[in-house]
Every structure is written in structure tokens, then in C-alpha cells.
Amino acid sequence: MSGQELSEVLSISRSAVWKHMNELKKSGYEVEAVTNRGYRIINVPEALSEDAIRWGLETKWLGSTLHYHPTVTSTQNLAHEFARDGAEHGTVVIASEQTKGKGRMKRYWDSKANVGLWFSTVLRPHSLEPKNATQITLVAAVALANVMKEYGIPVSIKWPNDLFIGDKKMAGILTEMQAEQDQIDYIIIGIGLNVNHEEADFGSAVLEHATSLKVYTQDHYNLNTLFKSIAHEFEVQYERFIEHGFKPIKSDWEGYAYKMGEWLTVRAQGEWNAKLIGIHEDGALKVVDEKGQEHLLYSAEILW
Template sequence: MEGTRKQLIELLFSHQSDYVSGQFLSEQLNISRSAIWKHMNELKKSGYEIEAVTNKGYRIINVPNALSEDALRWGLKTDWLGSRISFHQSVQSTQMVAHELARAGASHGTIVLANEQTNGKGRMKRYWDSKSGLGLWLSMILRPHELEPKNATQITLVAAVAVADVMKQLGIDIKIKWPNDLFINDRKLAGILTEMQAEQDQIDYIVLGIGLNVNHGLDDFDQSIKQQATSLHLETGTIHNLNELFQQVALSFEQLYERFIEQGFLSIKSEWEGYAYKLGEWINVRAQGEWPAKLVGIHEDGALKVIDQQGNEHLLYSAEILWS
């Protein structure tokens, strides 16, 4: 059923400027015209606007804004990322579900999405507010067997650039705060979480989580983060289609990920630095005491590059950064 629905959506999408006859769809999918009609009704229930005209056929007028598996697939232009989509109305955490699927053998490129997370987590197990219908809460299963485990954290940086590129296309001045946050005007828009299962010398799988605040109003944020968080809606005044935004993020990440695997992080380093939060500014570092440092870039292995007041360069891998 899932494969047939996906093929139907792809056929409608490929003929979106014209009507597609029920007979043509029936022949292409090798199912009855009655079955085509039933699938169309299911698509309508998912929020699609479908026009049906006698002697002409079917045509999609509009796709739903609310997340649904059908809408997520419709127009997805990736080659392998999202080849399997596990969509849920509500889960504790997409990371938890993705780990379960990965341990059960889920393929490279599988994506878990949820309309809501009841126990979403960010880095350092911090709570991530993931209310229903307001953002993109997703986790990707990646199996980069050619990548050394020591370089796995670089995927966080690659994902940050991929999301930042999409924001740039939307006309948003976005910044990446090392190692895993995206900021607009000093407020957090998105967070990225990378978790790995590996042997000593080989990665079994990586679960890459992305939480992106999209259609939140100010009152939609928990009181504890209201002054630190923002959303695309708050910054642009626009309600964004979650399905289309997911498709843009997925395509952007797939393209950057393939370059990363083929050429390494060095090929993406300058792009990351172009988005770097507080690049060229002084911050405070907590590592063997607290000391001021100037952020000058990022090393090709993903470490943050700073200089101290004496002009000595330091590479930071896990230090606590005091940004203000």
C-alpha cells in the first residue's frame, strides 16, 4: 500500500500542470480504477486538494501544510535520503525510535519524523520543546561505513551548514553556533544531535537528529526558554509548509553529505565559517580555568579554533563556551 501510494503521488507530481486520467494511473500502477479512487480519497483525508474532472482525470491543486507521510513524500527530490520514512503523530523522541529501527537493521537514509515529541532531547540531554504541528522534529539513520568513528562528529557540522543553506534561500540571516545550534539574532532556531553506535574502528550507524522551530508564536514556547528561542514564523511573519521545508532540508543535507563523504570536511569548512556565530569576536572559554579567547574559525577535524590574549592558537574539542 505504501509503495503504491508513493508511486501515485509521484505520477501526479510529474503531471502537476495537467490532468492525469484514471485509466492511465490504473495501467501504470497495475491496480483497478476503483482502487485509484480509494487512494485519492485517502490523499484528501491527508489534506491534499485534488480536482477530479470527468473525461480529464485527476490533478493535485494543493498539498497540506500539516505533516503526513504522503505529503512528506510528494515532491521529495532526494536520491536515497528518505527512501524510507517512518512518520508518527506523537513519540517520546524521534532519536529513540531511530535507534530502535537502526538496531533492527533499518537502511541507510531512513528518516523518522514526528508531529510531536513528548520527551525530546538535545545535546547534553537538555529538554527540547517539541509541540505538535509547530516544527520539524526528525532523525536520520546513516551508515557511513567508510567514515572513521573519530570523524563522526563532523556530520553535525555538515548538517548545520545544510540547514543554514535552506534558511539562506529563505532570505534569513542565520548563524551556526558551534557545535550544534543555529541562531537568528542571538536566539536559538534549531539544534542538531548526533549519536553513534560503533566498534573500535568502524561505524555501525549514526542517528542524526534535527529540531527546527518553524511555526511557533511567542506563547508556544515554554516559559523557561521564551527569551532564548525563536522560530521562522516569529522572524518572517509567515506560516511555513512543514512538508516542503522538510524536503528542502533533506535535499540540502543529502548533497552536502555526499560531498563530505567523498572529499572530507575540508571541502565544507569555509562554508561553515561563513555562517559562524561570533566569528572574529571575543568569548570566554572554560577549559583548565576560564579565559578569554577570540574565535577565528574551525579546524578541518571540526575543532573550534581560537586564539588567546597572547596570540596563541588553541583547538577546542569539548570545552564549555560562554558566548556572552
């Protein structure tokens, strides 16, 4: 946009436009200025910020309301507060750092500053029955896996919510729901993605089981850009799910499934060996035991 147009639209002088451009550059925006043509933003800053996320966010509703905080206890807790106060469908809470990140099964989720994406989204899927809420976790997992595939990262999904590179976890999804008996009030989908961690950012015990995009590719990723790709794909997959049901998601999920067709140890009322054969229409994990008997697991853990 030309400096003239900017000064007219914003009702400020040309020299004020120039000053603002310098401010943008100072905060990490890469701005190209071409004589007689104007200014163009080429790159957003590394550090997460509300402006840098909004710039070029190609979603219709996901992230229309966006709360960015440098540090929070947990974006998940904050998203619950917003949802209780009536936050609209698609509201996103995102932070550079979480001091009390939550994982599944009340585990701690390590969320160091500026190395990962830590965000929670409020969803209000009124047409979805509470018993099918697990499906949303799988929708989010497929969306994340699709983005990773676009970035050239070979990921698999470990039921119900872990993204793996090889045998190491690089992302997790936490789904929490507030519902009446037959009506969902809201769902909070929390996504934690290890992005720019170096090996030293993980403790040695954690490093055995965890990885980041940077550890795997040696490349550094712009968190704002990566968030925007995920938000866009999540919206696309969510709308596909609402419009066409779980079937297409189920088949994509099975295409990404970690150790599909292999024998694993599962923890579900004791520990036993099971072969993973797919997922059920309602999102449950389908396995067979050593006697050939089929089981549907709704709340289980696949052991390492």
C-alpha cells in the same frame, strides 16, 4: 494524470478514482481536476504524514525508509532501536511531537506537536573514522543553513550545532554514534527545528534565547515541504562531504559562523575569553586566548 490512466494503473473503476480524489482532498491535499486532462496535486497537507512527505521527495537514499509517528518519546531513541536492528543508511524517523526530546548535554528539547520538525536520520558512513564523526554535525548544520538561506532567512551557525537568527536559537542538531575502536557502526543525526511556534509557545525564559521561523517572518510554513527541502540538501551536502572531504564544508561553515572573529566566553575546563578564528580540519573549534595562544576545542560550550 488522467482519470482513465489512474484507473488502468491502479486497476480500479473511474468512480473509485473519483472517490479517492475526494478522500485526498479531505485529508488536506489540494487537487486540481481539468476536464479531458486529469488530476494534478498542487499542495500537500499541513500536517506531517508519511504520504505527504514521500510525495515529491527528491532524494536518492535519504528517507527511502521513513517512519512517521504522531507522538514518540524521542525520534533519537527510536532511530537507535532501528539502527541496532540493522536499519539501512538514510532511514528517517520523524514525529509531530516528542514527549522526551533530547538536546546536547542531556538537556530537554521542547518538541510541541505540529509546530516544528523533529527527526532523526541513521547514517552508516563506513569510510569515516570515528574521530572525524563531529564533521557530520557540521555537514548537517551547513545543509540546514543553506535551506534557510534559500527561504530568505539570515542564519548563522553557533559551534558545533546551533542555528541562530540574530541572537536566538531556532534549530539544534544532536549527533550520537555507535562505533568500534576504528570503525563507525552508525551515526544518528537528530535535527530539531522551531518552525511555526508563536511567541506564546515559548515560556518567557526560553523566549529570551529561542525563536522560530514564524516568530521571525510572521509566515506559516508547510512542515512536509520544509522537511523535503532539508532532506534533499542534507543528502547533497553529505555526498559532497563523502566525495570531496571536509574542506569545502569547512569553508561554507566558516562563512556562516556565529560571531566569527569576535571575543566570546567559552566553557572548556573553566570559563575563559576566547576569540573565534575558525574550525579545524577535524571539526574542532579554533580559538585564541587572551595571551594569543591558539586552542582546538573538541568539547566546549560557547556561552551567551
